[in-house]
Amino acid sequence: MTNRKPYADSRAAKYIDRRVLELSARKTQNHIAMEAGFKTPNVLSMLKTGTSKVPLDRVPALAKALECDPRHLCMLALEQLGGSMTISAIDEIFGTIVTENEVVWLEELRDASDGADPRLTQRARAALRAIFGK
Template sequence: MPKKPFADSKLARFVDQRILELRPKKSQAEIAEIAGFTNANFLSMVKSGVSKLAIDRVPALAKALECDPAYLLRLALEQAEGNTAAVAIFEILGDPISENERGWIAEIRDASGDTDPRLTQRSRIALRTIFLK
């Protein structure tokens, strides 16, 4: 039985979940085809954690999974932990920010009058309350 070094990765869980969510619209084979994978089994290998997702495959897979490419990139970079290229990307650019996260940031800027507010303990608690954490 092949090892699954990425089985517990956020990326593997996310890909598995998105495939399930998209099942009424398209099959896993169709997703693999849209993403440009010549071997449809590769998508199974990614979602089961046998293989990691190459960074250059992120845009096409994000399109096929109908998800934010920045979010998928972040998950792929996390999966590539220890990879010097991934480390360099995080060091230079920081975490990729999804479109949804950009919306939150825009709202914070608007609500604060674009004053660059600090994240205080009070604001942290308020934010975590929104997400029931």
């Protein structure tokens, strides 16, 4: 018997499910599906439950509809497509993919340090981790 939800445990399915829930006060699932360009709203349900994988050609429109970073969603979709080996290959070829939010952090770091390219000290690491409660 085959698994009817082969991507149910994927980070992409969990992320899409969470984003739909987070947007539910402002957008219906049908609205999100329509914004993403899906012909039928049940496609979004299939992505959330892991019945289907995220189609790479829909990542930009889906990211816009989910109000999330397209690079992050693309990495989750690629992970779903080929697992950790695919992500390792992408990292090896392109280096670390930086999200829009991470770019803002980097720009602030450069501004705060006057472009000094500061080394990450133990003290700075501890301060950064404290921001996130770690």
